Amino acid sequence: MRPGKSTKILYTFVAVILALSILPLAAVSWKLISTGRESMRLSERAEQLRSVVLVANELRTYIGGYRHQVAGIARAFEATGGAETLLKQDESARNRRLAQFLDDDANLILLGIAPQSGRDDTELVAQWNPGKIAAEEVSRTVGEALAAVAARPDRTYVSKPRYIPSSNEFAIVVAHPLQKRDAAPGRHEAVVAVTSLEPIFNLVNVTSASGNLDHETLLRNGSRVVFLVDQQGRVLAHPDRALVYTPTDISDWGIVSKWQETISMNLSAPLAEPFEISLQGQRLSMLGSCATALIAPDVPLGVIAVINEEAAYSPVTTMIWQAVVMTLATALIAALVGFLMAYWITSPIGAVASGARAIAEGDFSRRIATRSRSEIGQLAEDFNVMAEHIQRYINDLRFAVNENRELFLGTVKALAEAIDGKDPYTRGHSERVKMYSVLMAEHMGLSQEEIEDIRVAALLHDVGKIGIEDRILKKPAALTEEEYAVMKTHPEKGAKIMAEIPQMKKYVPGMYYHHECMDGRGYPIGLKGDQIPLMARIISVADTFDAMTTNRPYQRAMPTEVAVQKIWSFAGTRYDPNVVAALESALKAGKLDEVIQGYQVALAAGKA
Incomplete structure (x- = not known):
């Protein structure tokens, strides 16, 4: 190896000290950080699954309660003669009876009995909250419910979540058929109720603990966001209501498409998996979980929970920076101590190496001065003796070369002069x-x-x-x-x-x-x-x-x-x-x- 390309022992010594001091610290820090990150990931995964299962159960319970309530009202009306009996009552008494249900339940937007004949004429006996639903919306909603009951008169009808423009909220329509032994063919009656999904909004807000932050901020700041989607991937309930009122399709999110895949295979078990999304041109690593709330045999809703992993694991990032600072501080101290120790140990070696390099480059007058009494000092003395002998031989050889050259040139000159x-x-x-x-x-x-x-x-x-x-x-x-x-x-x-x-x-x-x-x-x-x-x-x-x-x-x-x-x-x-x-x-x-x-x-x- 050429002298210019050699590695000084000083640097090697310092490098070894740095390696012995830094590598164990770095390895332990990395292990602790990795373990902490994985522990946080598992904890977040478990918490997400708990959240989505809780919301799914609450949603099923909420809708199930209205199914039972509407079915109970239907049985009560069946026992008293159905809509015809109700129509024979005094209008004020009839309205008070229905209005009592709305007064007792603030989430109930509409309740009524709708008779339907084969001639498609309908006389609705109902009470509704005019501040939440308009009359034309009532007719359309009840008509769709009766059509569904006519198609399947053997079961309670539960609609997909539908948007109510008047109140700017989503609601569910529940309709239960009235069974009458003397009903004419093609004539059906049903108890129809429209109930708000606003409690689900509150449930999502509480679960996400996110306040009124917008969607983008929620994803960036590491909050756990729980929301509700329908079978097509459209957002139905979300802490950021702007995503609900402006139709937003997030079926391209990995966890949403995974949930759609599970319900297509009739699987309902909750699951969690990582995925990525693009937000304002930036790729975010997310951890997501999903569960299914089957509010009716053909109406599955997806409860989704997501969190930005990088933001959520900010304590791990803090640990990483602390480990980096600690490692750098340790490296600085180790480098300083190592340099001083290495200089004390290797300075005699450096003197020998410098002298040997000078001799190798032809400076045979160079002598190595060292006060070391160790093997290095003895090596320096041996180098000095060797250099002295080599210098003597070189001087003799140089004299012989010059003498031979002069003899050669003299011979050449004599030959040329002889020719000339x-x-x-x-x-x-x-x-x-x-x-x-x-x-x-x-x-x-x-x-x-x-x-x-x-x-x-x-x-x-x-x-x-x-x-x-x-x-x-x-x-x-x-x-x-x-x-x-x-x-x-x-x-x-x-x-x-x-x-x-x-x-x-x-x-x-x-x-x-x-x-x-x-x-x-x-x-x-x-x-x-x-x-x-x-x-x-x-x-x-x-x-x-x-x-x-x-x-x-x-x-x-x-x-x-x-x-x-x-x-x-x-x-x-x-x-x-x-x-x-x-x-x-x-x-x-x-x-x-x-x-x-x-x-x-x-x-x-x-x-x-």
């Missing part, structure tokens, strides 16, 4: 090409390693001329085609010579390709553009520049500015424009003239 010495006009050529190549490489921003490779390759670029006959090398006149063809083989000959030496292979590209041209018309193989190694492109320009700025049998030396301009004229065809630009930069910096002047001084002194 075969022709007095090319004396010092390889040395100058080396200097020009290095200057251009530096101006091009190449790395030091690349510059060193170019330095050696430039010195050896003409080593292949060893294999060229002197009569061709020293010929003062222009070469013939055959002689020029022989001369063009010197890059290949030099490459073959150096390729046999493994350490010299990296210099071969500069020697082999330095006569290639950018347009592909060079030799030995006709490479073009970027196919030519950069090393060879640099040596090519340096080789040409030196040939132009030194006296040759076929030309006189050009001024450096003229030579550079001449080379520019071949940029892009023979030479790389970037390399020529570097040559021009060296010219403007005065470096080229320094090389030429220095060589001339050395030549005059007899050193070149």
